[in-house]
Amino acid sequence: MFYDYRLKFSKNGPIRFVGHLDVMRYMQKANRRAGLPMCYSEGFSPHQILSLALPLSVGATSDGEYLDMRLTKEVLPDEIVNRLNEVMHEGIRAEACILLPEHAPKAMTLIAAARYRLTLRDAAFSGNPDGRISHNTDKERSLAAEDLAARLHTFLSQDRIAAVKTTKKGEQTIDLKPLIHEWEVAEDGALTAILHAGSRDHVKPALLYETFFRSIDRAFSPASLAVHRIDLYEEVPGENGVFRPLIEM
Amino acid sequence: MFAADRLALSDELLLSVEKPERYIGGEVNSVIKDIKAVDVRFAFCFPDVYEIGMSHIGIQILYGLFNSYPDVWCERVYSPWHDLDGVLRKNRIPLFTLESQDPVRDFDFLGFTLQYEMCYTNVLQVLDLSGIPLLSEDRTDDDPIVIGGGPCTYNPEPIADFFDLFYIGEGETQYRRLFDLYKAHREKGFQRSAFLRECARIPGIYVPSLYETEYHEDGMLAAMKPRFPDVPAVVHREIVTDLSHAYYPESPLVPFIKVTQDRVALEVMRGCIRGCRFCQAGQLYKPLREKSLEACKESALAMLRSTGHEEISLSSLSSSDYSHLPELLDFLIETAGREHVNVSLPSLRIDAFSLDVMSKIQDVKKSSLTFAPEAGSQRLRDVINKGLTEEDILRGAHEAFLGGWHKVKLYFMLGLPTETEEDIAGIGDIANKIAVEYFDTVPKEERGGQSVEITASTSFFVPKPFTPFQWAAMHTQEDFLNRAKMTKQGIMAQLNQKRIRYNWHNADESVMEGVFARGDRRLSAVILDAYRDGCMFDAWGEQFHFDRWMAAFEKNGLDPAFYYLRERSDDELFPWDFIDIGVTKAFLLREWKEALAGRKSANCRERCLGCGAARFGVGVCVR
Ligand code: SF4
DSSP states (O other), rough: OOOEEEEEEEEOOGGGGSSSHHHHHHHHHHHHHHHHOBBBBBBOOOBBOEEEOOOTTTTTTEEEEEEEEEEOOOOOHHHHHHHHHHHHTEEEEEEEEEETTOOOHHHHHHEEEEEEEEEEEEEEHHTTTOOOOOOOOOHHHHHHHHHHHHHHHHHHHOOOOOOEETTTEEEEEEOGGGGGGEEEETTOOOOOEEEEOOOSSOOOOHHHHHHHHHHTTOOOOGEEEEEEEEEEEEEOOTTTOOOEEEEOO | SHHHHHHHOHHHHHHHHOGGGOOOOOOOOOOOGGGGSSSEEEEEEESOOOOHHHHHHHHHHHHHHHSSSSSSSEEEOOOOOOHHHHHHHTTTTTOBOOOTTTBBSSSEEEEEEEGGGHHHHHHHHHHHHOOOSGGGGGGGSSSEEEESGGGGSSOOOOGGGGOOOEOOBBBTTTHHHHHHHHHHHHTOOOOHHHHHHTTTTTTEOOOGEEEEEEEETTTTTEEESSTTTTSSSSSOOOSSOOOOTTTSSSOBBBBBOSSSSSSEEEEEEESOOOOOOOOOOHTTTSSEEEEOOHHHHHHHHHHHHHHOOOOOEEEOOGGGGOHHHHHHHHHHHHHHHHOOOOOEOOTTTOSHHHHHHHHSSSSTTTEEEEEEEESSSHHHHHTTTTOOOOOHHHHHHHHHHTTTTTTTEEEEEEEETTHHHHHHHHHHHHHHHHHHHHHHSOOGGGSTTTTEEEEEEEEOEEEEEESGGGOOOOOOHHHHHHHHEEEHHHHHTTTTTGGGGEEOOOOHHHHHHHHHHOTTTTHHHHHHHHHHHTTOOOOGGOOOOOOHHHHHHHHTOOOHHHHOOOOOTTOOOOOTTTTEOOSOHHHHHHHHHHTTTOOOOTTTTTTTOOOSSSGGGOOGGGO
């Protein structure tokens, strides 16, 4: 007998530099420290049965990460959250947990979209994409930010946003517009958007910004984009284009 | 918003280097303290890349011990890899510790654990990036006290100029006293020279600047003397007398990234009863002291719980010699079965008992058996006092093949004292005999499409201080490579050569290791020049620039041959003779003579050889 759970967790602070494979290793050890009755695979080097919904790039923070995990006993979801938070370290926190019905599909197969908050770091304003800190004065910077907001707005308002996506098969031009489900640009240039996600037509925030930068004729360095993932969504069954978080809080 | 957390580097810089996780700290069980509440800040450095440094159990022990003192905060720092090294230099960012991310140069102490000679240029890199003067004599009252510990400090002379202090022996015993002395000096107005002078009176502490050396015309050491009457002429090694009750961390650090030893390391004993004559660790940690079974069990459970690690490994020089091994393994295997923990068992002698245990915890088909005969013939194994016979190996292999294993790893050294062509030929011979044993033991129908796979590896013998071979000569690179070639030919000539793979080690690095292992103070200048010429990460094969090292020797008018090619006379004064490890020079010399006569010696449990370590009054000496 086993029980499948979906855990929502956040990843903030310095731990944003820990890659997703290492986050998996971290979660396995945390589960053990928490003494959760984890279900293990067979064989000489058994491992926990876990799957992460969607990898997050190194350097990105998130309030909406999801992990499916299998336990051998039933534990109250709140207890899982509490027990994990007792042994968690800086930056990673269990936020919510649900017991999944039998044969529920994995989070990674459900994902349809992701909400992000995207901002540009200083280097992008100063035109120093190699990462050197800008020496612009505050005034110049705020001007640049306003400018950025306006340009982003224009960019996203187009009917068609042609982007060049590099895949295993080579370069491919796609239209990003239908894959941007919702967006809002704040005065300071921060973009909040729901982007299509999952195995098909996945839109990486960096692709969006690379395309934007090309449209304003500037070079883009992925390190200058600060990515914060707010949540991951599935499509509400039968309702095309209506999304809900993988765990409704 | 994005650089506002505690990190020393901006996101852009961190994202520009490989594995930024190496530099962010914040690992599970890392310790954060309030700097206002501590008196002593200690930066502990393993001068190599993070993944290697984090795997070292000595740091884990002292990190936990120091942080158990309320007035001390111990943090860690490792060698920044080349990419970050460049970033720090270019942006003039001082090297920082992982926990607080504060500059190392603001600390009270910077401690290095010196595990191998090839890390010396990395010590200079860390000092340099920290903005601490490389030479002890150039440091001011505001610079951290630079202290070294670990196996290389048993001949600290080649790096004497870079260190203010060395700690000779096991770190658990005297650091508290050192910190108290430091605090007392801070209170009364700190003066570096006065503090260092008083440190010399703490047992186990060696203050290199308080000694002077004289050399004979032929370059040999004539004398090494304290410069002041209150400075001891001999520094005695510190040891832990009761391992069962000594501090051992319950909550070791758990790195985010996969490191070399990604598991709980359970120390079951220190020291070794077997006096292999090439082995430095065997002499340095005498006498053998065991940790009680109870202490081992408790420690294992506590560490598994606090880390969440999925693997535990025994740590000792020769685990098979641990008296309670069967009980401990039963316990671990039972825990393993219940809690899904892997048990890994390095340094076990291959016999019926260990094979039985291993078959319970390993995938027999995938794992390999390891034998370390070290030398190809019985004659030479007697010279080095390695008590492993060909019969032992073949019997072990036979039983292992019956048990389903088919992979065997063999380790040898080339260039051991008295080695002849026949000894070298013996390497191919024994590898072939193992293959024959396989074919005789496992009938064709039972091989399941597999065959025996034998890997023979050779390293070049490097004589180390405080071993019976400290008098021995090393060989030139050409000679070494010739020996490797002969080994290869010997293997190729075997009937089953297709089943045997052969690897050998780089000879240039071995030579350099040999020079530093038995070097003297004059080498500090060479190391400094080599570092200034770009040498760093010398232990990393591809980073090793032999030509730059040779240029540094030349510039300083020193000949490497003097240090490694020469057989020492019985009465030569060695640069490390001022250290008393417990084992006497007279005993080592006797063993050297026995080696040359081809005679084996007993191990400590068979018969006490009177090595001198009995003066500690503990462990195997006082059964
Ligand atoms: S004094 Fe004897 S028993 Fe003790 S370590 Fe030396 S040889 Fe072994």
